[in-house]
Amino acid sequence: MKFAMIGAGAMGLRYGILLQEAGNDVTFIDTWQPHIDKIREQGGVYVMRDHEDRHLVDIKLETPESYDDDPDMFIIFAKQMQLADYLERCAHFIKPKHYAFTCMNGMGHIEKIQKYFDDDKIIGGTALIATVLPGPGEVDFMGKRGAGKLNMCPLNEKPDQMCYDLFNELDKAQMNPTLTDDFMGTLMTKVIFNSVINTICTMFEIQMGEFGNFSGFDSMARQLIDEAYDICARADIHLVSSRDEEMKALEVNTRVDMPLHYPSMYQDMINDRPTEVDYINGYIAELGRKYHYEAATHLFVTQAVHLAEYHRQNEKAKRAAEMKESLIQSH
Template sequence: MMMKFAVIGSGAMGLRYGILLQDAGNQVDFIDGWEDNVEKIREQGGAMVSRDHENTHLVPINIYYPEEYQGDPDCYIFFTKQMQLADMLDRCSHFFKPNQYAFTCMNGMGHIEKLAQYFKPDKLIAGTALVATVLNGPGDVDFIGKRGAGSMNLANYTEKPDEFTHQLVDELEKAQFHPTLTTNFMGTLLAKVVFNSVVNTICTMFEMTMGEYAAYDGAEDMARQLIDEAYDVCERDGVKLINTRQDEVASIMHVSKGAMPLHYPSMYQDMHNYRPTEVDFINGYLVKIGRQHHYNASTHAFLTHEVHLAELGKQRELKQKQA
């Protein structure tokens, strides 16, 4: 059954989800606020798509600025950065309708509260994606891994899947995202936050791929220390994560060594390109929730400070390059 989607935030992950859902036979529109991206895609007649840096080809897509969009999709797919979402929601609010669904697999935490201001609880679906994608530049995206690589989890905000949710899962399966539907909303979302709080942050700090990190003799010990703190926070907040602590350590090592060894996480890509990172919505989020329960997630706090210090260094480097 064909569905109508509109992807809001047409960067690396937005393009990948939208293009593969389009390839699976769905109608997909793309909405973005980054002028360079929108104009480049319009100029070249679509997005340039490659896989593992090879077979670059043009995929025709329709892209719009929020202010000019007049479509009526069944579902919006959100893939902005956390710090950009509030502004994008405001710019898009004129075309939201009560019958439409919102679906997102954004990194970090903070987006659910913002989306819930515009969409009813029974229309909100969120998940997490272990899908590696790189935006080389405006209108130029690289899908990392062989076709069908990666997986994802999703859950309804109400934790009660409806007919639409099952249709969405079917289309995501056709697009080879390998979705798993759960009925544990916060446990599903926080599992990815915990994963990213290890891999994204460490790989960014030391400018290395996931495989290079996992090859280090102490990688598993580092992961376990961060995971133990994160699980301590989640347990105090009443959230039951979908994996055990040991399963989460094993998942990080398996994905880093086997599934995505050559991948630089999205936080590294932001740092490398002199953009603000989402560390406050990942490690920093765990620190904030811990403090609400009088628990000090000290390792996550230290890493958050380290990333911000590295951001200052990158901004100094950018100013020197521009001088």
């Protein structure tokens, strides 16, 4: 198949490179100029797995303005707050026949994608796959080859041949896809998962294993899960796992699969990028309000992450001011 990856960040590179290695024609479309410049300068992307075996992989890279091709499928990976601008810049090459697949974190992206793609050509998904972008022009795949998995479901919940073709290519790329039959339930189950791990680890700037092995892990995770599941029940959203199954997935992910990993929300914060907490815990809280349920814990941790962001920015500004004052005094 011919794929165009809208977004060549950590997850876009992982999906695209694995699909390329499985024999597909893949072009990456990105807007981060230092990333684009570095890839072009070095003739590809440096790929690692668990910080080892760093090697250069040749990729086709374009910007939204320079891309001019006709893929079978667009795969979309952008940050929630950047997506609207990304899609607007890509609008000139998106045609009514085109399909879109996305496994972005959080909620709110599907509505943006619907402005450019027909409902029967949108496939949503969720990924339990960890990847890090250490800097421009390099990516680190976490976990052994074949590690991780993803769920996928067409928006209209009626898989067609293109959906099955995508499934087969993802399977060949060893991404372990599962085709589900409930679109909203599939996406919300991952949002709830992220609302525990991503948020708590980011608040306290800790690895996932530190949280998973903390004595209060069960009670903290259960409180967030119970609020979210109560809200989904009111909203008639049928989640693809039970509360106990979600707890078990959190335990395995933090204690066994990726104990040394920092989630993507943490990576955004320490690199001075806005976090997606408003599209995860904030989204759950807003959904709760819609159905007359006050998600006090999700509201609290949403603000706690923003406080952590605010504190980091203040500390950065303070250090810059101290450095400036030191330079003035030295002269």
